[in-house]
Amino acid sequence: MAAIRIGELSAGLGLPIKTLRRLADAGAIPSHRTEGGHRLFDPDAVRAALGRSATAETPPAASPDWRRAEKLDGLREDVVWAAVASELGIDPKTEGGRIAAYAFTEMLNNAIDHSGGTSADIQVWRSSDAIDFTIADDGEGIFAHVRDGLGLATELDAAAELTKGKRTTMSERHSGEGIFFTSKAVDTLRIAANGLRLTFDNTRGDFALGVDTSTAVGTAVTATVSATPTRTLRQVFDQYTDEDGAFARSTPTVKLFGAGVSFVSRSEARRLLDGMDVFREIDLDFAGVEDVGQGFIDEVLRVWPSQHPEVRVTPMNMNEAVEFMARRVARPPVT
Known part of the structure; x- marks a missing residue:
């Protein structure tokens, strides 16, 4: 054609x-x-x-093993999960059961507190291999909600912000950690809203951002948890928390924060690191980034760290071109 x-x-x-x-x-x-x-x-x-984006990581085709439509006003996520676990025989002592309980309650709580909706359609599939669930609310959509709450330009900017952790529109009630830790703990997590679909795939160590045409209203969150996961929930927490249990480390993916694969300006760098001073360690993931400008790399590796000496910034997954620019920033000036 x-x-x-x-x-x-x-x-x-x-x-x-x-x-x-x-x-x-x-x-x-x-x-x-x-x-x-x-x-x-x-x-x-x-x-x-x-x-590929629309069909990736969809829930099982079979009818759900558990399904309810719940009014969000006054709903308690722990009570709903207790009913799910009891009726489907999900053992809370297994690692798969622990991860599923954490992810389910965090995502349902997001719908209760943040969606602005009135109800949610909750579906759960249980097999010998995995636990899958979908929570679909009738609210404004998570990307529009984050865009407006944080004063961002677009829903795509909001999707990028969700990968940081500690970003919340309701700081008096939420730490902003739920989506971040859930995205690291489950096998796959798909968030669809406002015409976009953000997918985290921990089985391949990858993510995807694309168009969603199936979610007309609100937010639909779909997660898959292996019955025998290769990681524990404690290992996930330990990877991003300090010795006191505080959420101290984040790994934002640089490519989500700009147009395309080239990053040139200091303003792009400042937007990437906006709000990140709440962490003690930041691993900047440059996977998929082809080249960077001197201003961008100088801002993220020299200027911002010098203004926040208590935070350690470590670049990772750089190609040769990006690594070359990073070495130039690290090299002391010739006098």
């Missing part, structure tokens, strides 16, 4: 031009530019990319 302009693609898919442009910038959908700088798309390739 012939390549088409973004306006034609938008009309054909029923998706906003702005959303398609940002997904292309982030590398979530394929595109190429003409010599004149116009971006063109192969609609079949784009549909294939969106199809």
